[in-house]
Structure formats: structure tokens, C-alpha cells
Amino acid sequence: QKEVEQNSGPLSVPEGAIASLNCTYSDRGSQSFFWYRQYSGKSPELIMSIYSNGDKEDGRFTAQLNKASQYVSLLIRDSQPSDSATYLCAVKNTGGFKTIFGAGTRLFVKA
Amino acid sequence: EAQVTQNPRYLITVTGKKLTVTCSQNMNHEYMSWYRQDPGLGLRQIYYSMNVEVTDKGDVPEGYKVSRKEKRNFPLILESPSPNQTSLYFCASSSAPSGGAYNEQFFGPGTRLTVL
Secondary structure, eight states, X not given: OOSEEEOOOOXXXXXXXXXXXXXXXXXXXXXXXXXXXXOTXXXXXXXXXXXXXXXXXXXXXXXEEETTTTEEEEEESSOOGGGOEEEEEEEEOTTSOOEEEOOOEEEEEEO | OOOEEEEOSEEEEOTTOOEEEEEEESSOOSEEEEEEEETTXXXXXXXXXXXXXXXXXXXXXXXXXXXXXXXXXOOEEESSOOGGGOEEEEEEEESOOOXXXXXXXXXXXXXXXXXX
């Protein structure tokens, strides 16, 4: 079992729709959770970080964390073609020194 | 401008020829890390450093060396590169992790390495 798992996609949604990206992790003691966006050929950039169970909203983005189910998700409302990218889920382990990334989900937003 | 820089950005080399990829950050970050990114495998951590002279192995350290003699620099050394080290490499830095703090990682632009 991979430590951080994501559907590879591609996930295709029409412009204006909600895109839902999911991630599960295996280390129950994980403390910090991150969503990075990576455009083709570019470096990852942080979209959202979440630490506590529940929802965290920032503009069109909402991160959801459920530690009991070891599940973290990212919702993108009003999806735009510029949101088309690969989204990486990252989990910081107990102790906080190692970060494990999922393989990423490719998102396509169709105009 | 706060940034992480890497050099070179592109490198084609041959098996066995030692190389170094440099990484430098200007944010006074304690924590630095190297990743490689391969299709379908995502980012995998090679080595990380919690501070000067303190380094530890990530998930895929075989064939790599690092050093942290200065806070701002964290070079990645391939003493005898092999074709399976052909990959896209990213350096990243963040402030020191404390408890469950977020500690966003800032990534460099990447180095695309091809080993023939």
C-alpha cells in the first residue's frame, strides 16, 4: 500500500463546475496536510494546507480533512481552464521532517 | 525576492561522470530537501536537512550524497550517475517544522537530468 494515494486521473470537468480531488494516507500519526498545484514543466506551488479535522476555505478552494478516515480532499469551485494542472497531495509525517507526496491527479477544465 | 535557485536547469551527462546540482535559498530557512519526480511516481524525497551539518535519508537515497555546510546551500551530488537517475530534480526549503505547523515548502525551478 502506498503511503499517500491519489487517483491519477485525468479528471475532466467543465468550466464553472466543482472539481473534487481526493487523497488517502496510511500514517495515522500524520500531522500536516498540503495540496500543491503543478503546471506542466513547472515546480509545485502550495494551494492549501490543513492541520485540523474539518473544512478550510480559501477563495475558490476548500480543503477537507478527516483524520479518523485518513482522508483529505480538495474542492475547487467555479473551475477555470487555468486550474488545469496536476494536483499533488502531501503529508508530513509524525515528527514533521519527512514529507510524502502522492503521485498526483491531473485535472482538465474544459472551456 | 524570496526564492530557491537550482543550477544547472538542464544537464545531459554520461554514466559514471560525477556531477553536482546546486541549490540555494535566500529565506534563511532551516529545512531543505531534495526530491526526484518521475512519471507516475510523483515526488520522492531523496535527502533532507534539518539544519547546518544535519542531514538524513529520505525514501530514495541510494546513489546520492548531500552536504549542508552553510544554511543557504544544499548541493546534491551524484558520484557515479547511472541511467536510472535520469529524472526531474527539485530542491525545496521551509522554516523549521514545529509540532504540527504547516511549514510550506518552497520549491526551486527544477533540474532535468539525463544520464546516457
